[in-house]
Amino acid sequence: MLTHAWIIPLIPAISFVLILAIGKKLPRGGSEIGIASVAICFVLALTVAFGWVSRVNDGTPPEGRQSSQSYLITEGHETRPVTEADAEAENGTDAAAHGTEAEATSTDHEAEATESTEATATEDEHGTETSAEGEEGGEEHHATSAVVRDMTWFDSGGFDIRVGTMVDGLSSLMLVVVTLISLLVHVFSTDYVAGDRRYTHYFAFLSLFTASMLFFVLSSSTIQMIVGWELVGLCSFALIGHWWEEKPNSDAALKAFLTNRVGDVGLLCGMIILFFAANGSFDIVRITEMANEGAIRHSLLLIASLSLMTAVMSKSGQFVLHTWLPDAMAGPTPVSALIHAATMVVAGIYMVARLYPVFFEGLSIGTGNINALAIMGSVTLLFGALLAFVQSDIKKVLAYSTISQLGYMVMALGVGAWTAAIFHLFTHAIFKACLFLGSGSLAHHIHSFDMKKDMGGMRKVMPKTYATFLIGTAALMGVPLVTAGFWSKDEILAGAHMLGGGGDGYPFAIVMGLLGAICTCAYMTRAIWYVFFGEPRGKSAEMELHENGPRIVVPLMILAFGSIVAGFVNIPDGSIPWPAKWQLWFEHMVEPTGTYFVATNPDFGHPSFLPWVAVVSFGAIVVGAGAAYLWYWKGLGPHGITERNRFARAGYVVLEKKYGLDILYTDWIAGGVKGPIARAAYWINQNVIDGLVNLVGRTAAKTGQWVYRYVDQGAIDGAVNGSGATASGAGEVLRKTQTGKVQTYGSYLFVGAALLAAVIVVIAS
Amino acid sequence: MLLNQFLVLAAVLFCIGVYGVIARKNGVLVLMSVELILNAVNINLVAFSAMTDSISGQVFALFVIAVAAAEVGVGLAIVLAIFRTHKTVDLDQVDLMKG
Amino acid sequence: MIAVLAAAAQNADAPVYVAQNVAFGIIAALMVFSAIRVVTTANVVHAAAYLVMVLAGAAAQFILLGAEFVAITQVMVYIGAVVVLFLFGIMLTKAPMRGEEFARRDQWLAGLFTSVVLFGVLIYGLLDGFGRSKIPQDLQPTLTGEVSDSIFGTYLLAFEAISLLLLAAAVGAIVVSKRD
């Protein structure tokens, strides 16, 4: 199955076409095709995952091209002593997998493997390295390399651009996550958007999105990643604007699309730099291996990773380019759950994780104490969490919470805690989907997301939604020991404290992370208060509410269950009693050990469980949730301080105005552009496009204006005229300078030809 | 005879023609100046033909003459149409489009 | 013009070509003078007449170079057809016969500058490249049959294309100039 992973994206792609073609004629409007195809994909994804697990466990590479050709350094891999794997070493679980993985190249060439790998040139060595001797227990450990199967997409003029699938722990994980969430969202949607006028269209795009996302995560080349990246963006655009008749929705769709375009430029630049840096290859394995081996200059890697960070910034909603994500909540809620919380927005994270050696080397993550990625994540996580405080729309709260959690992941990657980031990606996908679908369940009847105006006291009428929402919230807060969020967030914080050069970790990141944790707890407590407690307000008071049907509730329960158990796949040693075999199982399975990953880098390490971090983060929950509890439930604290205290009010206003970014965008930059255009349109107008034009264009336009006015229209004409026109005077000539005259053009032509000839005669002889 | 005396004559005619096409106001006169340029080319071609004893130069010159006749026909038609719409053949006044 | 005469004078030591050189000199001087008048005279009809002089001079030069067929074609096509076209054009556009304001554009200095630059480049190249090349002494008039062999042999396709070109030009010119 590992080599046939290409089937997985193909199924929803076919489903997309089928739904478009015949969906309308089917009794359930095409949703059955979508659900069936995603269900098949889910099963196949599980198969892939099991295949991968057994591959890691037995170390016999079953099929396919192996991804471990050393490109520059082909011999002389010294076996590194186990230095950094301090925690695992004692434990005896899998130290060798990280520490001394060493390219024991027992390359038994099973040369031809598959029909698709048409042995082109140097690659395709089909090297299957297995078995490096572990130190403890004589047990064999394996550098399990990814299963890459690719074929030539096109090959001409010395170019061999290949596409294919790359299956390893990371992509297997993503397959499972994407198909699982997608399946649940499909089921949820059959009830949620029932009766919609574009019901069939909706499911078709869900299928297309699933296909694109799966295509993206399976990419074996960067070019394929770019294509998948664009495709998911396109689906996101189409689904945010699902109800495009309402102007704010289509504006939000455009804002999302155009903001992402800014990042795409960065993505393109980064990928092109990497292409040339890797001697003309789009192959991910090759690029990462070369980055690992130091075959690419550090400056190139730095530029490439900074370019790619722009892409992360837009796609994964990092600070400054995050503003599209809350607006994207204009789309149907299941779409928000699937695309704007669980899957598409983590594409940026996934891309960084996939090309991790590039960032690791480029940003000196392993040896530094501060870097751009970590700062970007830290800033985003705190600012996003603060913004969530002032929202009254529950989906916006969750959207800012998503931004904040994405910030955690980026920060984790920035500090070198790769596994923690991916683990958090995994748990977050589950509990955030749970929360989003829960909010959809709440709003299904009242058709409003405004928790201050239209909700309240809902725990009585929707007990199951309440319970699942509460569990999701607990996971998001990171309630110790029992929730998934605790284990993943804790690992990130431990990483921020421990990793990096000099032994003092990333101090900035851990401070921001803890502050963010406090805020998270506070704003979620606030949301719970508004939604479930107190008296029903607004629409919820007017309407007769009841719990939703099984198609909505069952997915919620599954996700709530996942929000609890997902954390137990990666229990660190030394925390709670847990079978040794299952400790750090996730890390063992998902973290790549091949040469295309940084695991052999001596600066790459894993954080161990730190009790005090757990305690502090528990403290954060108590402080955050407790303060909010006291404030809302007990009515304690300086209520009305925003009215009384200038500073508090200022703070609140700053938050409510989203740090004034929108003000900046609309009022300051726009300079008084007022009118009926929606805020989003302003933003796109004034910021994205003009921002682009401003950045690269405004200067160019100014130059253009200048060249146009003074050189094109002025200087040349003037020079030509003025050269002999001393009598009438230069000013007179300039005044008479006019345009549109064919003979002036003629003089350019002849003078141009003469001067060109003269210049070339001088140059060429 | 030196080859260069013909070539220099042609170059002089060429440059006079260039001056004409840039400096004349009247569209018809611009076309006449173009003919000066083309004649310069023809003198070049025929002189080279004599010089290298290759018949191609003369054939080239004949083609140039034929094309020049066609060009003048087209050019005068366009100048005539300009005159109809703009009531002038002063090319400087035909500058509605600019920028 | 001075440059032309200078080039001719360079060759004064070759007695055999005195006649041709004298003929060349006279015709060349006439041509250059006429050409300058074409681009400077205020009277459009005079310009056409001067153009005839230049064209006829070119035909004479062709004969000096032994290209009789080209010379005859030059006379027939240019003086016979093209100049008549020009006269029609002058007539139909009702150009004033006289009037300094019509002589040259305000930007005429640009033209002067351009042509001087171009002339400099060309003269440098020509003197450098063909400085001592001489027309072969036993230059014979080219036979018309030879020219036709070449046209209908190597350049047959180009010839056919020219016929199409003339047809297209005629059709198009009629449409564009037609009053409707």
Next chain:
Amino acid sequence: MPASLLAVTTETYSTPVLDWHALAPLVILMVTLGLAIIVDSISARRTSTVLPNLAGLGMLAALIPVLTLAISDDRSRELFGGSFVVDRFSLLMSALFLVAGYVTVLLSTNYIAEGDYHEGEYYFLLVASVAGMVFMASARDLISIFVALELLSIPAYLLASWRKRTQTGIEGGMKYYLMGVFASAIMLYGMSLIFGGTGHTRLVDVGEALHGSFGSEPIAVIGIVLTLVGFAFKVSAVPFHNWAPDTYEGAPTPITAFLSVASKAAGFVALIQLIFVGFLGRDDVVRPMMFILAALTMFVGNVIALRQTNVVRLFAYSSVAQAGFILAPLAVVAADDPAVLSGIVESMTLYLVAYALMNLGAFAVIIAVSRRTGTGEMDSWGGLFSWAPALAVTMAIFLFSLGGIPPMLGWNAKFRLFDAVVSAGTASAYTMAVIMAINTVISMAYYLTLVRRMFVDDAPDGDHTPIKVPVPLVAAMAITATVVVVAGVIPGPLSDLAQSATLAIAG
């Protein structure tokens, strides 16, 4: 003296051997021309469907021999001693011209029929111009190239003047005509110098002679530069571009599309033939010249395009800038490196095909939109998405492709240009790549500005009624958009075509 006379006359005339298969595309076009004249003159009332169909079918019919030639075993057929060569390069380019001509017919059908123009002559001239281009694709001789250039240009001058009753229409035509005549005069002078120095008109002989003593003279440099300037005008390279915006604005829009695509491609074809067959011996002349032209063209075109408010003028400057991109690989021509040479031709060929498709498609949308708005001002494009979503999306595809955003065809093509430039590996090649990168970003700004107009702005008059797009325009858009997307996703076949074309001329 009698001896030499005799010697001349003994050369007997031998009828040239004609390979009718190789000439078939041209012959079919000629027959189409004849039919067009006859049909036009005998049909009493001017029928609006017969002539465009005849012209379109004639071009499609001419594609048939192009295809049969392409699959025949003879990789290269030489006629008239090598002055007319039918090889893969010329076939691919002929096909490009014929398809572009066909799409132009599609674009013109309603435009010309509804606009009170002379229809019969219009299509006659269009086919004549395409015939000139097809001739150009095979011409490997200075005289043939000159005649082909005039055959494609003179009908184009007339077509550009077709809106003769409006002041701007005839002004555009006049500027194109005069600039064209100036440029061909310069080119002729250059050709005369090259002929004089080498004694040959056939490009192969010219190429050999340039390796000799004449090649090192400054006059050879002047000849080469002046000759190439004539075609630099044709592709609207700066500083020979000034005609383009005015003419594009004034000419009938289908003709604008034709000029910006087919005519420009013909200029590039001539440049490639001249440089690769004729002037390769003086690559030290071609390199700096093309470097200067390409860099100037990209910068000036892009920078002025940023300030345009009229869509047609925007596309005029955009096409100027695009010409700069296509010229860029010529700035790294190196006679002694076959790999670089083939990369250059391949990438240019591919880009020409890609550019032709995207630009024709974009003009199809412009024509469709201006049928309703009646103006080319960009303000009238506001809110296009709200009243013509399909047009807006199609236009966005073309704009993205022009800007070089994957997975459109334009991306792949642009990428190949980059690669061709970079693979030369010289300092100037890297400089050129940087210039290209900067300009790609600048160009993105104005393409995206138009996208913003279409999707974000409100319709200027609040009029959201949908429009009806005529079938020929829909066909043109469908053909081009499909190819742009499909060939973007599966670039293999087109790349292979371009590669086989390369072997013919550079290999």
